[in-house]
Amino acid sequence: MKEKTICIITGCDNGIVRVHRPLNEDNILHGFDKEGQCFETKGGPIQTLLSANVTRFNFNDVLVCDTNGVFTIMTNGQILNRRSICLSKITTQILLRDSADSISIVTGSSCGTLLAVSPYEIIWKCRVPELLKHESQRTTTSITCLHCLSINSSTCETNYILVADSNNCVHLFLNSCLIATFNVLSQVTSMCSGIFLTESENTKVQKHISGNQVAMATLSGSIYVLSNMNVLSYCNLSFPITNIRTLIATGADEVDAILCAGHFNSLRIVQNGVCVTTFNTSDWVHVFAVLKGAGESNLLVLGCLDRTIRLVKIVKNR
Numbered sequence: 001m002k003e004k005t006i007c008i009i010t011g012c013d014n015g016i017v018r019v020h021r022p023l024n025e026d027n028i029l030h031g032f033d034k035e036g037q038c039f040e041t042k043g044g045p046i047q048t049l050l051s052a053n054v055t056r057f058n059f060n061d062v063l064v065c066d067t068n069g070v071f072t073i074m075t076n077g078q079i080l081n082r083r084s085i086c087l088s089k090i091t092t093q094i095l096l097r098d099s100a101d102s103i104s105i106v107t108g109s110s111c112g113t114l115l116a117v118s119p120y121e122i123i124w125k126c127r128v129p130e131l132l133k134h135e136s137q138r139t140t141t142s143i144t145c146l147h148c149l150s151i152n153s154s155t156c157e158t159n160y161i162l163v164a165d166s167n168n169c170v171h172l173f174l175n176s177c178l179i180a181t182f183n184v185l186s187q188v189t190s191m192c193s194g195i196f197l198t199e200s201e202n203t204k205v206q207k208h209i210s211g212n213q214v215a216m217a218t219l220s221g222s223i224y225v226l227s228n229m230n231v232l233s234y235c236n237l238s239f240p241i242t243n244i245r246t247l248i249a250t251g252a253d254e255v256d257a258i259l260c261a262g263h264f265n266s267l268r269i270v271q272n273g274v275c276v277t278t279f280n281t282s283d284w285v286h287v288f289a290v291l292k293g294a295g296e297s298n299l300l301v302l303g304c305l306d307r308t309i310r311l312v313k314i315v316k317n318r
């Protein structure tokens with residue numbers, strides 16, 4: 001959308017995208033327009049959406065995926081491209097940049113299809129169940145979440161794709177090629193990158209600690225950390241976790257914190273494997289985003305299942 005300020009974009013069950021513009025007073029953000037401006041995708045219930053400048057038209061596009069397997073790109077309020085890319089619902093999508101700064105959109109579906117597209121064409125496509133020959137007896141494999149893992153080498157940076165499925169597995173892909181598979185004790189629902197473990201915390205896992213760490217939240221309430229190609233236990237919140245984000249360490253902190261939402265009426269912050277802060281909410285937090293605030297503060301936008309959106313400020317304790 002052609003906006004010079006931060007907006008909240010929401011996707012609805014009726015296929016409508018709403019853009020909520022900020023409400024400022026003395027250049028301080030106090031909230032967002034409640035009603036928002038509506039844009040019709042002409043599709044089914046929206047499953048996932050992203051905002052990014054993938055068309056290079058000098059403003060952000062809205063990337064919408066729905067339950068009918070339809071992928072839509074909206075530019076400046078207009079439908080630029082709309083097409084069916086799979087026969088089942090699209091469950092998740094991420095952005096992937098290559099060394100030439102070209103952007104592709106990688107999507108996962110409830111039938112196990114992994115697909116990379118540009119704004120105008122399909123780049124590659126594969127089905128996870130067909131790549132796992134020893135798992136061919138399983139009738140359903142749904143992709144639950146995706147994550148981009150950037151690994152630096154001596155010559156360049158390579159972006160891999162972590163693909164979590166409904167069979168408690170996480171797969172490492174390089175484009176459409178399967179590199180490795182990791183087994184997890186529960187279904188992975190969300191992933192984020194950061195520095196969550198250090199060598200000083202646990203001598204038993206020192207040899208598995210690396211700079212490229214990915215936290216993986218699960219339906220069992222456990223969070224695991226993928227480090228140096230090993231799955232390490234991190235913490236357990238006792239309730240299903242559906243969404244996590246990294247809260248970057250500041251000041252004297254050595255490790256990043258993890259923002260956690262799930263089947264509980266709160267947003268929880270976990271650091272060093274311990275829940276350090278809880279912010280109570282009116283219902284389960286369905287989705288949230290982290291915005292950079294003034295100084296060392298962060299702003300959180302929380303969307304709850306009771307259809308309320310809250311703006312929360314996180315300030316680091318001194």
